[in-house]
Amino acid sequence: MSSKIISEIRRDYIVNQLKEGKRTDGRGLKDVREIKYEINLIETADGSAKVSYGDTTVIAGIKIMPGTPFADKPESGVLTTGAELIPLAHSSFESGPPGEDAIELARVVDRGIRESGMIDVDKLCITPGQEVWMCYVDIYVTDYDGNLFDACNLAAVLAIRNAVIPGKRYDKGDDVPLPVTCTPVSVTFAKIGNDLIVDPNFDEENIASARLTVTTDDNGNFRAMQKGGQGSISLDELSACLDMSVETGVEIRKIIE
Amino acid sequence: MSKEMVLVDDKGKRIDGRTSEESREIKIEAGVLKNADGSAYVEIGKNKVLAAVYGPRECHPRHLQNPTKAIVQCKYNMQAYSVDDRKRPGTDRRSIEISKIVSEALENVVLTGLYPRASIDVYIEILQANAGTRCAGLTAASVALADAGIPMKDIVASMAAGKADGHVLLDLNKEEDNFGEADVPMAIVPSTGEIVLLQMDGNMTREEFDRAIELGVGGCKKIYELQKDALKRRYSAEEAEEEDDSDEQ
Amino acid sequence: MSDISKRSPREVVVPGDVLDDGNMRAGENTYLLNGEIRAGILGVKRVRQNTVSVIPLGGRYMPETKDTVIGVIEDVGSSIWMVDIGAPYPAPLHVSEVPWKVAFGDTSKYLSVGDVVMLKILMVDESNKISMTMKDAGLRKLEGGRIVKISHTKVSRVIGKSGSMIQMIKNITDCRIFIGQNGTIWIDGEGVNADAAVEAIKMIDEETVKANLTERVKEFLENTIPQVEDDKEEGDE
Numbered sequence: 115m116s117s118k119i120i121s122e123i124r125r126d127y128i129v130n131q132l133k134e135g136k137r138t139d140g141r142g143l144k145d146v147r148e149i150k151y152e153i154n155l156i157e158t159a160d161g162s163a164k165v166s167y168g169d170t171t172v173i174a175g176i177k178i179m180p181g182t183p184f185a186d187k188p189e190s191g192v193l194t195t196g197a198e199l200i201p202l203a204h205s206s207f208e209s210g211p212p213g214e215d216a217i218e219l220a221r222v223v224d225r226g227i228r229e230s231g232m233i234d235v236d237k238l239c240i241t242p243g244q245e246v247w248m249c250y251v252d253i254y255v256t257d258y259d260g261n262l263f264d265a266c267n268l269a270a271v272l273a274i275r276n277a278v279i280p281g282k283r284y285d286k287g288d289d290v291p292l293p294v295t296c297t298p299v300s301v302t303f304a305k306i307g308n309d310l311i312v313d314p315n316f317d318e319e320n321i322a323s324a325r326l327t328v329t330t331d332d333n334g335n336f337r338a339m340q341k342g343g344q345g346s347i348s349l350d351e352l353s354a355c356l357d358m359s360v361e362t363g364v365e366i367r368k369i370i371e
Numbered sequence: 372m373s374k375e376m377v378l379v380d381d382k383g384k385r386i387d388g389r390t391s392e393e394s395r396e397i398k399i400e401a402g403v404l405k406n407a408d409g410s411a412y413v414e415i416g417k418n419k420v421l422a423a424v425y426g427p428r429e430c431h432p433r434h435l436q437n438p439t440k441a442i443v444q445c446k447y448n449m450q451a452y453s454v455d456d457r458k459r460p461g462t463d464r465r466s467i468e469i470s471k472i473v474s475e476a477l478e479n480v481v482l483t484g485l486y487p488r489a490s491i492d493v494y495i496e497i498l499q500a501n502a503g504t505r506c507a508g509l510t511a512a513s514v515a516l517a518d519a520g521i522p523m524k525d526i527v528a529s530m531a532a533g534k535a536d537g538h539v540l541l542d543l544n545k546e547e548d549n550f551g552e553a554d555v556p557m558a559i560v561p562s563t564g565e566i567v568l569l570q571m572d573g574n575m576t577r578e579e580f581d582r583a584i585e586l587g588v589g590g591c592k593k594i595y596e597l598q599k600d601a602l603k604r605r606y607s608a609e610e611a612e613e614e615d616d617s618d619e620q
Numbered sequence: 621m622s623d624i625s626k627r628s629p630r631e632v633v634v635p636g637d638v639l640d641d642g643n644m645r646a647g648e649n650t651y652l653l654n655g656e657i658r659a660g661i662l663g664v665k666r667v668r669q670n671t672v673s674v675i676p677l678g679g680r681y682m683p684e685t686k687d688t689v690i691g692v693i694e695d696v697g698s699s700i701w702m703v704d705i706g707a708p709y710p711a712p713l714h715v716s717e718v719p720w721k722v723a724f725g726d727t728s729k730y731l732s733v734g735d736v737v738m739l740k741i742l743m744v745d746e747s748n749k750i751s752m753t754m755k756d757a758g759l760r761k762l763e764g765g766r767i768v769k770i771s772h773t774k775v776s777r778v779i780g781k782s783g784s785m786i787q788m789i790k791n792i793t794d795c796r797i798f799i800g801q802n803g804t805i806w807i808d809g810e811g812v813n814a815d816a817a818v819e820a821i822k823m824i825d826e827e828t829v830k831a832n833l834t835e836r837v838k839e840f841l842e843n844t845i846p847q848v849e850d851d852k853e854e855g856d857e
Contacts, residue, residue: 214471217464225572326569336580339555339571344478346565349584356577408680427680427708438747480635482660487747489708517635517662520679524651524660525636562636562653599634602662606632606677 125321132309139168139315144358146301146313149369151268153276161277161292165269167313169259174251174269176277178292180240180284181248191238191246195224197253197266204258218342223253223267225338226298226329233274234293240286247279249292260315263327263340267300272370298337299366300329301359305345310354312362326352328359332367378547379536387416387544394530394542394590399510399601401518409519411601413511415530416544417501422511423494424519430490441486445474445493447508453500469505476509476529476558476567482522491521502548503531506556509568514598518605526598527567529558530590532583539579541586555583561595564588630666632677633659639672647673681706681772681802683750687741690762690800696728703737705802706772709748713739717753736762736806738798762798765808768818770825772803777833778824785824785834792841793817816844 131138141147147168156162159175166172183190197220199207212220227233238247251273253266275294281287304314304322311318319325323345329338336356341347347355379385389395395416404410407423414420430436435444447469451460473495481491493515495508506529513527533543535551548554553573559566575583633639637659639650646652649661650673659665663674683689683705691705699722701713713731715722720730731737738759739752754760770778778799779786790797795809795817807817820837827833 212464214467217467218471221464221468229572229574331574334577336571336575336577337573339569340472341566341569342472342475344475346479346560346563346567347569348563348565349588352566352569352584353581356580360577409678429708429710486708489748518678520662520676522649522661522679523635524653524658526634562658599637602634603632606662 120317120320124317128317128321129307132306132311137311138317143309143311144362146264146362146366147315149268149366151272151370153272159273160280161273161275163269163272163276165265165272166257167261167265167268168315169257170255170261170265170315171257172253172255172262172265172269174253174266174273176270176273176292177250177252178247178277178279179250180245180286183239183243183246187235188243189236189239189246191233191235192248193224193228193233193235193251194249195220195227195251195253195270197223197255197262199255199258199262203255207255207258218340219262219266220253222263222327222329222338222340223270223300224251225340226267226300227251227270227274230296230298230329230331230337232271232294232296232298234295237293238279249274249277258316260317260319261302261313263302264300264313267298267329268366268370271297271299296332297367297370298329298331299363300327300338301362301366302327303355303358305343305347305351310351310358312358326355328355330360330363334360334363376546376550377536378550379538379540383538385535385540385544386546391538391540392586392589394593395544397594397597399514399594399597401514401601401605407515407519409515409517409521411511411514411518413507413514415503415507415510415542417499418497418504418507419499420504420507420511421496421498422508422515424491424512424515424521425494426491426519427486427489427521428492430488435490436488439487440483441481441489441491443474443478443481443483443491443493445470445477445495445512447473447495447497447505449497449500449504453497469508472568472570473505473509473512476527477512477516479567480513480523480525480527480560481516482524485522491516500545502543502545503556505529505568506531506558509558510594510598514601517602525560525562526595527558528561528591528595528598529556529568530587530594531556532587532590534573534575534579534583539575539582539586541590553579553583555580555587557584557587557591559588559591561592630664632663633665633674634662635659639665639674645671647671649674649676676773678771678773680708682748683707683711683741683744683802685741685743687801688738688759689741689752689802690736690738690767690798690804690806691802693731693733693735693737696731696733698725698727701727701731703739703752705739705752705800706769706804707750707802709750711750711752713737713752713754717742717751717755719755731761736767738762738800738806762806764810765795765806766814766818768805768807768821770803770805770821772801774825775799775801775803777830778805778821780834785837788834788838789817789820789841792838792845793820813845816841819844 150166152164160178162175277292305324324343398414400412403412409424509529534553535547555571558568640657663676691703694704695702703711742751793813798806
């Protein structure tokens with residue numbers, strides 16, 4: 115990961131603002147930026163969505179096609195998630211195969227979707243043991259201003275929620291909506307000094323000592339979590355994050371209703 | 372899909388006879404390799420893990436050098452025969468993710484500021500896998516770092532908790548991990564109690580998750596004692612002697 | 621001669637161990653957490669006057685000013701040689717710090733990759749940049765003989781109390797022996813004697829039990845080297 119160096123002056127300013135309970139873009143510590151989204155903007159994809167959290171923008175597309183199931187799950191569809199930090203999104207992103215940041219990002223988003231059972235994979239069987247519907251979710255970051263986890267998760271979720279299985283194209287029946295069961299929502303926290311802030315922007319994310327992403331389902335149960343960064347989190351801080359992730363999850367679900 | 376196997380019976384006993392709060396049998400040895408600056412071998416249940424440390428040494432690749440401190444580069448690798456279905460040699464996305472989060476956990480305790488521009492290279496090899504390999508790997512890596520004489524604040528201790536058959540359990544074995552409902556690997560810095568590694572996947576209520584944390588932290592503290600003991604055993608025999616051999620150079 | 625005083629075992633401590641609850645002063649390789657002094661490295665706890673510190677048991681050699689070291693040339697530039705002294709950092713030797721007048725680009729005529737040199741550390745700055753010199757008594761390119769690499773933490777053991785151990789080895793093997801602080805040792809000798817000296821030094825490095833070590837090394841050497849008749853020469857190094 116190439117370093118993203120924040121100047122001392124900027125760092126001090128952010129930290130001092132936090133001491134007064136303020137953030138440099140005017141938000142409160144628990145406030146998420148404005149979320150904007152657009153669905154089905156890519157016709158060649160079977161489902162797509164563009165999501166922005168403030169100035170962070172990502173696009174997710176899902177392609178569905180017949181394929182061979184895994185040997186141990188002969189009647190289940192298959193989900194694969196990938197993410198790329200493409201160079202046009204930020205000067206620190208390099209071209210080439212996904213590095214550890216992109217890989218971690220994809221795997222965390224994948225876990226939230228997979229563990230919540232969002233895609234009803236049992237309904238994706240074409241011929242048991244031979245053919246099932248494969249779902250490829252690919253996410254591209256087009257503008258990076260912090261908190262890729264939540265933006266990518268939401269984009270993937272919206273793409274999936276609006277996806278259509280292209281039965282006609284492959285001569286496997288009609289075009290039907292991809293069967294979906296729930297809406298997993300992730301909320302990411304950054305720890306700066308002793309403060310926990312929700313939905314960090316670029317500067318905040320890069321001076322933070324630690325990061326925690328928590329994914330909940332519609333019932334407020336936990337489906338995935340990932341702690342990142344070289345800093346540590348106390349048990350009390352963890353508890354506060356869990357509380358906030360449920361609250362914020364509810365708010366975000368209302369926005370994308 | 373229905374599972375035929377019962378992972379936890381109605382008396383709370385697990386298939387390997389453990390209660391929900393018991394971890395598997397643990398064995399830790401320090402200083403097991405000749406060439407590495409530090410090394411450790413760990414067994415947790417049927418997991419067999421080897422860790423080695425080289426460094427501090429010149430940082431390669433050079434563009435990753437940090438002018439103010441050393442970087443900790445950890446590579447986690449599963450050997451081809453370590454799992455039931457042979458794993459193709461080479462790195463995969465899962466290994467890259469695990470390498471990343473383990474490096475981050477270790478960087479929390481290593482006094483990297485003492486060695487600017489250098490790299491501390493940590494290698495974790497999974498020889499035999501049976502759930503919880505990243506925790507076993509991190510546990511071994513911490514011991515290897517201390518064994519290498521790297522200045523650090525504390526030794527990171529790691530263990531996973533989870534849920535199977537509706538019970539919250541400490542230290543899942545392979546069956547519980549594959550067929551259970553949730554997995555929560557974690558690691559703490561024992562002197563402060565703070566968490567430096569945490570992941571979760573599955574389905575848990577808040578109460579279940581809190582219980583998992585409670586069990587996991589307890590498990591980490593237990594493994595910490597074994598880590599310390601392994602290091603002390605390695606060196607104590609040597610030191611049972613005269614003070615100050617000679618300061619004359 | 622080693623004395624086997626029956627002192628209490630030195631206490632091995634690991635990072636994070638509490639050394640004292642704050643009455644003492646925090647010394648080297650320790651840190652304070654909530655008023656307690658804790659170990660910051662694997663080592664032996666030492667209490668001197670009112671200060672508690674930890675003597676490291678392992679770790680790479682970190683050069684200090686005035687250390688004499690023995691290294692191997694690993695790279696040659698136009699006005700500099702890079703020397704491997706086993707430290708975490710590359711150690712450069714500049715043309716201005718050798719006893720010859722070296723024209724730009726002629727460096728490999730004087731020292732080439734693989735050459736063994738004895739140098740002194742001139743300075744180590746705050747970012748751990750090392751500078752070394754060959755311009756001092758005894759410093760030079762080393763030729764012939766044998767090289768042994770041991771852990772730098774065992775150097776004092778090889779020297780022994782008041783030089784007792786190293787003196788004994790030199791006497792019996794009749795070799796000159798030069799010890800680098802970085803754990804690289806050069807034995808000026810050939811044949812069975814030099815080999816025996818190498819083995820003896822390796823023994824000291826690897827032995828985990830220190831009891832009677834000097835005696836055991838002496839015994840090993842006497843059994844390995846056919847003893848010269850009565851007037852043994854006093855090798856004077």
